[in-house]
Amino acid sequence: MEAYFDNSATTKCYDEVKDIVMKTMMEDYGNPSAMHQKGVEAEQYIKEATERIAKTLKASEKEIYFTSGGTESNNWALMGAAMANRRAGKRIITTVIEHPAVSEPVRFLEEQGFDVVRLSVDRQGLVSMEELEQALTPETIVVSTMFVNNEIGAVEPVEAIGKLVHEKCPKALYHVDAIQAYGKYEIYPKKMNIDLMSVSGHKIHGPKGVGFLYISEKVRINPLILGGGQQKGMRSGTDNVPGIAGLGAAAQKVYGQLEANRAHLYGLKRYFAEQLQSLDEVIIHGMPVDEGAPQIINAAFLGIGSEVLLHTLEDRGIYISAGSACSTHKRSKSPTLTAIHAPKETLDCSVRFSFAEDNTKEQIDYTMTVLREVLPVLRRYRAH
Amino acid sequence: MEAYFDNSATTKCYDEVKDIVMKTMMEDYGNPSAMHQKGVEAEQYIKEATERIAKTLKASEKEIYFTSGGTESNNWALMGAAMANRRAGKRIITTVIEHPAVSEPVRFLEEQGFDVVRLSVDRQGLVSMEELEQALTPETIVVSTMFVNNEIGAVEPVEAIGKLVHEKCPKALYHVDAIQAYGKYEIYPKKMNIDLMSVSGHKIHGPKGVGFLYISEKVRINPLILGGGQQKGMRSGTDNVPGIAGLGAAAQKVYGQLEANRAHLYGLKRYFAEQLQSLDEVIIHGMPVDEGAPQIINAAFLGIGSEVLLHTLEDRGIYISAGSACSTHKRSKSPTLTAIHAPKETLDCSVRFSFAEDNTKEQIDYTMTVLREVLPVLRRYRAH
Numbered sequence: 001m002e003a004y005f006d007n008s009a010t011t012k013c014y015d016e017v018k019d020i021v022m023k024t025m026m027e028d029y030g031n032p033s034a035m036h037q038k039g040v041e042a043e044q045y046i047k048e049a050t051e052r053i054a055k056t057l058k059a060s061e062k063e064i065y066f067t068s069g070g071t072e073s074n075n076w077a078l079m080g081a082a083m084a085n086r087r088a089g090k091r092i093i094t095t096v097i098e099h100p101a102v103s104e105p106v107r108f109l110e111e112q113g114f115d116v117v118r119l120s121v122d123r124q125g126l127v128s129m130e131e132l133e134q135a136l137t138p139e140t141i142v143v144s145t146m147f148v149n150n151e152i153g154a155v156e157p158v159e160a161i162g163k164l165v166h167e168k169c170p171k172a173l174y175h176v177d178a179i180q181a182y183g184k185y186e187i188y189p190k191k192m193n194i195d196l197m198s199v200s201g202h203k204i205h206g207p208k209g210v211g212f213l214y215i216s217e218k219v220r221i222n223p224l225i226l227g228g229g230q231q232k233g234m235r236s237g238t239d240n241v242p243g244i245a246g247l248g249a250a251a252q253k254v255y256g257q258l259e260a261n262r263a264h265l266y267g268l269k270r271y272f273a274e275q276l277q278s279l280d281e282v283i284i285h286g287m288p289v290d291e292g293a294p295q296i297i298n299a300a301f302l303g304i305g306s307e308v309l310l311h312t313l314e315d316r317g318i319y320i321s322a323g324s325a326c327s328t329h330k331r332s333k334s335p336t337l338t339a340i341h342a343p344k345e346t347l348d349c350s351v352r353f354s355f356a357e358d359n360t361k362e363q364i365d366y367t368m369t370v371l372r373e374v375l376p377v378l379r380r381y382r383a384h
Numbered sequence: 385m386e387a388y389f390d391n392s393a394t395t396k397c398y399d400e401v402k403d404i405v406m407k408t409m410m411e412d413y414g415n416p417s418a419m420h421q422k423g424v425e426a427e428q429y430i431k432e433a434t435e436r437i438a439k440t441l442k443a444s445e446k447e448i449y450f451t452s453g454g455t456e457s458n459n460w461a462l463m464g465a466a467m468a469n470r471r472a473g474k475r476i477i478t479t480v481i482e483h484p485a486v487s488e489p490v491r492f493l494e495e496q497g498f499d500v501v502r503l504s505v506d507r508q509g510l511v512s513m514e515e516l517e518q519a520l521t522p523e524t525i526v527v528s529t530m531f532v533n534n535e536i537g538a539v540e541p542v543e544a545i546g547k548l549v550h551e552k553c554p555k556a557l558y559h560v561d562a563i564q565a566y567g568k569y570e571i572y573p574k575k576m577n578i579d580l581m582s583v584s585g586h587k588i589h590g591p592k593g594v595g596f597l598y599i600s601e602k603v604r605i606n607p608l609i610l611g612g613g614q615q616k617g618m619r620s621g622t623d624n625v626p627g628i629a630g631l632g633a634a635a636q637k638v639y640g641q642l643e644a645n646r647a648h649l650y651g652l653k654r655y656f657a658e659q660l661q662s663l664d665e666v667i668i669h670g671m672p673v674d675e676g677a678p679q680i681i682n683a684a685f686l687g688i689g690s691e692v693l694l695h696t697l698e699d700r701g702i703y704i705s706a707g708s709a710c711s712t713h714k715r716s717k718s719p720t721l722t723a724i725h726a727p728k729e730t731l732d733c734s735v736r737f738s739f740a741e742d743n744t745k746e747q748i749d750y751t752m753t754v755l756r757e758v759l760p761v762l763r764r765y766r767a768h
Contacts, residue, residue, distance in 0.1 A: 006420070012409075031393040037698050038703050069624070314421050
């Protein structure tokens with residue numbers, strides 16, 4: 001049996017995504033900037049994808065800008081917002097548990113002279129609203145938090161954060177890294193006080209190499225990539241029609257079955273968590289099962305190095321992650337686990353299981369059978 | 385009959401490209417940063433693509449960095465080189481006929497205080513070596529020119545430019561926008577004195593949304609997009625495995641048949657040019673047919689607005705470009721035609737035909753038949 005439980009790293013494309021990518025590579029392959037019919041046809045795919053995505057957010061089509069993925073979206077949002085507003089102030093507020101696609105651009109901006117505040121989180125991974133309130137000075141121009149943490153599935157109080165940001169600092173922009181949340185939650189930026197929001201295609205069964213940045217029509221940021229003036233001059237470069245069309249198809253499908261998917265994911269998560277809790281020396285990190293994100297369980301198997309467990313499971317066809325797996329082969333300690341003050345003995349032996357709608361209870365049964373078999377063996381070699 | 389003559393705007397994907405894109409979307413869909421087998425498999429595609437591309441350039445695999453396309457490659461090369469070397473000097477030298485993906489980042493850098501020199505070109509579109517020599521002061525940090533001009537197919541003396549740059553300014557980096565040249569010419573950056581070179585996938589029958597930047601191992605530039613540290617920290621973001629694998633397949637195929645393709649393209653171009661020259665009031669811009677790029681003919685049909693001709697031909701299934709068609713629906717006068725001092729009466733009535741290997745003489749015969757029929761009709765409405 002095979003059990004791919006690394007869906008927060010990347011997902012398999014939907015068939016509908018494959019079909020539209022094929023069609024736009026081989027038949028309707030025009031350049032949307034071309035004035036002739038083949039350009040107009042290609043542009044139609046962009047328009048349709050934009051409509052599909054805007055609908056999932058109850059947003060205007062003018063607020064969707066396509067990028068090469070979540071990392072570019074995050075970079076653009078942070079650099080673009082900081083640069084556009086640098087005369088209004090220098091403070092950027094973020095958290096200690098951001099993905100490197102946020103924390104690295106923030107570090108760069110800090111080197112350029114911006115004043116960065118990194119909010120701490122509690123043991124569940126939730127941002128402190130008190131710390132945020134104190135940090136929100138009149139010089140604050142950008143606040144950036146995750147929606148769902150990629151390592152432990154903590155779900156941040158985005159709507160409340162946005163409300164506080166806008167009340168205390170009407171000029172500050174609130175950016176949300178929603179890469180692990182889009183496709184799992186209803187997200188309505190206007191209602192939730194979000195000004196900028198980053199999304200990636202390949203986390204929702206869409207193509208790799210494409211994502212979008214939601215930019216509220218009320219705000220203005222600088223472009224990151226300049227050139228031929230595509231996307232209203234905000235993101236130049238020949239539109240990636242297959243990627244964009246594929247992303248639109250994935251967004252439509254995932255939001256068409258959102259509640260059923262979520263129920264299925266929580267069913268799997270609960271089922272797995274219950275059985276994990278029946279094992280000795282297993283600690284599940286983060287929020288209570290029903291409050292954390294539906295697709296992520298992060299658990300420590302005490303005494304077993306996370307990479308050892310990862311490779312043991314992959315030999316049995318079970319694919320999981322040690323660390324966030326979004327950083328390239330990093331072996332350093334997880335910043336999220338450190339930030340939530342996870343018990344020291346869990347830091348080197350925590351792994352992430354992340355589910356998608358095509359995972360089954362049978363795969364979890366199989367995984368439990370394997371775990372019950374291998375854990376005692378692996379613990380024989382435990383380091384003391 | 386259909387005749388797609390807008391291949392410099394974008395091309396149809398090769399079947400081989402489609403196949404590998406499909407496979408990496410639906411089967412080998414892992415995240416190359418994952419530590420398990422599915423990650424390793426995915427990484428193997430990146431490695432293979434890198435090898436295939438490096439081979440076409442006689443370059444080291446360490447010198448190939450994947451991007452979201454030609455525009456990002458150009459932005460990264462210019463911004464990254466300028467920022468990495470800003471303490472060594474402030475001068476950037478470019479030309480008046482660059483694509484907006486170069487001229488716009490250069491304009492941005494100029495606004496940030498860099499000192500920009502834009503070299504003029506002669507009536508064929510060739511950069512003046514005398515002007516370049518004068519412009520190369522000790523403060524020069526970057527020189528950026530095209531290899532093949534996208535509008536008129538002028539082929540710049542890249543090797544000689546690079547030689548002069550390195551002789552007069554050993555610290556300056558020479559960047560080449562090779563987006564219209566890669567796949568048409570043997571390009572060996574080491575031999576040709578190129579430090580940085582931008583390439584796009586979708587101009588060579590590869591996927592849209594992917595390209596690469598060649599960075600000589602001797603030079604250092606700053607990254608543009610920060611995050612998880614993929615590609616040795618130089619370009620973060622989950623690797624676009626399908627795009628990269630597709631680009632590798634396209635590069636291998638196009639260079640496997642380079643001479644045959646080029647002979648075919650020159651055959652089409654010569655055949656078309658001869659017949660165009662037999663028509664009244666047609667002026668072909670740029671270099672002599674056999675010296676300009678094999679795939680591009682830019683011709684003025686005096687008295688007929690370029691958009692009028694474009695739409696007339698598209699009604700007959702012939703797809704061409706008015707302007708470069710790489711900028712989004714721009715209607716302003718072509719900077720390249722202005723720069724080469726093209727006769728005033730040609731500026732509003734020039735169109736670009738751009739060929740690919742799957743175009744045929746029959747398509748050109750058909751186009752000539754259509755032109756002979758429509759030109760007299762269209763000229764009846766000529767504005768005086």
